[in-house]
């Protein structure tokens with residue numbers, strides 16, 4: 001609690017309104033930090049719960065979210081902060097395996113604190129000189145890791161927007177007049193191609209950009225979730241036969257559900273043959289570019305892409321959000337999106353305006369997502385990131401080994417290529433049933449019930465989902481630096497404790 005002299009103060013008694021308010025400001029902010037440190041401590045305490053689940057109506061009753069007419073005291077604000085975190089899911093907890101982005105890297109978090117304090121916009125060098133230069137250095141490093149020594153990149157608000165920027169640049173490259181004249185510049189039906197395992201944001205480009213999802217061809221994948229190149233070529237030829245204009249192919253490097261890697265080189269050959277843009281959505285699998293051991297064969301050929309999406313907030317563990325989109329050809333991004341708003345992007349500035357990035361994107365304001373990545377990269381070094389990637393893959397191999405050792409209780413659906421371990425939990429009553437589609441449908445019905453037990457108990461969170469080949473199954477993601485082999489053992493034991501009687 002705040003000291004007696006400060007506990008009834010309000011926001012108007014601290015900086016900037018009260019120029020004498022530094023002592024109260026400091027005490028208030030240090031108390032906020034204490035609350036955050038408590039959350040960090042319990043996030044890292046394996047005996048603490050990941051969450052205290054309540055249904056939305058009940059949760060609303062537990063919270064006091066109403067917007068008051070007159071402001072509350074600083075003391076109340078501190079209580080508000082504590083209550084908020086009390087009911088927040090601890091995504092940094094070592095037993096949180098639920099999303100592609102797990103974990104809480106504390107250097108990256110410190111970077112986010114500084115980012116918030118600096119509170120600047122990334123559209124011009126004028127107000128973000130250090131951060132703009134950091135973006136240049138980090139994004140160039142990432143392009144080098146892809147295999148390019150040229151090009152341009154930018155951070156976007158998530159992988160979906162990164163994919164959209166790739167789509168827009170591809171269309172601009174092929175039809176530069178589209179920017180001014182729209183569809184009239186094309187004179188035919190544009191068509192894009194992607195695997196049926198891709199992230200839905202690829203398909204949404206077709207609807208957002210006016211192709212219509214009918215013209216986002218979902219190419220069949222094989223049983224390992226890889227796009228079938230011969231099918232891709234067949235479908236391109238089929239569409240050309242209808243007078244359509246194929247222009248864009250997306251290859252996924254690390255699919256969302258099973259973590260599959262499309263064969264990039266084979267796809268690049270087809271794109272070369274038919275003059276199509278190759279985009280690689282490596283939002284999820286891009287982190288393996290940092291690992292000499294695991295980069296090949298999964299990402300072999302990625303340097304042949306025209307654009308690459310890569311989300312450091314996934315495998316690299318940068319804090320949400322941090323998504324990058326990279327282009328082999330420099331100048332495309334700016335020529336595609338530039339609107340030259342004269343109130344921001346004046347060309348008569350005292351510095352080289354190529355450092356103004358706002359005109360490269362369709363956003364105006366752009367959040368500073370680089371500092372937390374740069375600071376984290378400074379803390380780990382590229383070697384540290386390589387070790388991190390190798391560690392995540394080793395833990396995945398450990399989990400596969402343990403599942404195979406406990407094959408009476410767990411059924412491994414396929415060998416993972418990334419850190420997505422896809423499996424069914426086998427409750428006692430099905431253990432003697434031969435594996436069949438009938439048993440799979442029973443196992444699929446069990447997933448939501450077992451997941452509910454996890455969340456109500458609060459000790460474990462593992463995601464489940466169906467896919468186009470099978471009913472619900474668990475998808476375990478190891479992307480948190482907190483996870484150890486003992487946490488994998490806990491996961492398997494806890495699932496059995498919670499689910500054996502299902």
Ligand SMILES: O=C(O)c1cc(=O)cc(C(=O)O)o1
Nearest residue numbers: 098099100101199256313314
């Ligand atoms: O950034 C993430 O954590 C993320 C992004 C997705 O699109 C899908 C998922 C997911 O399925 O966990 O996670």
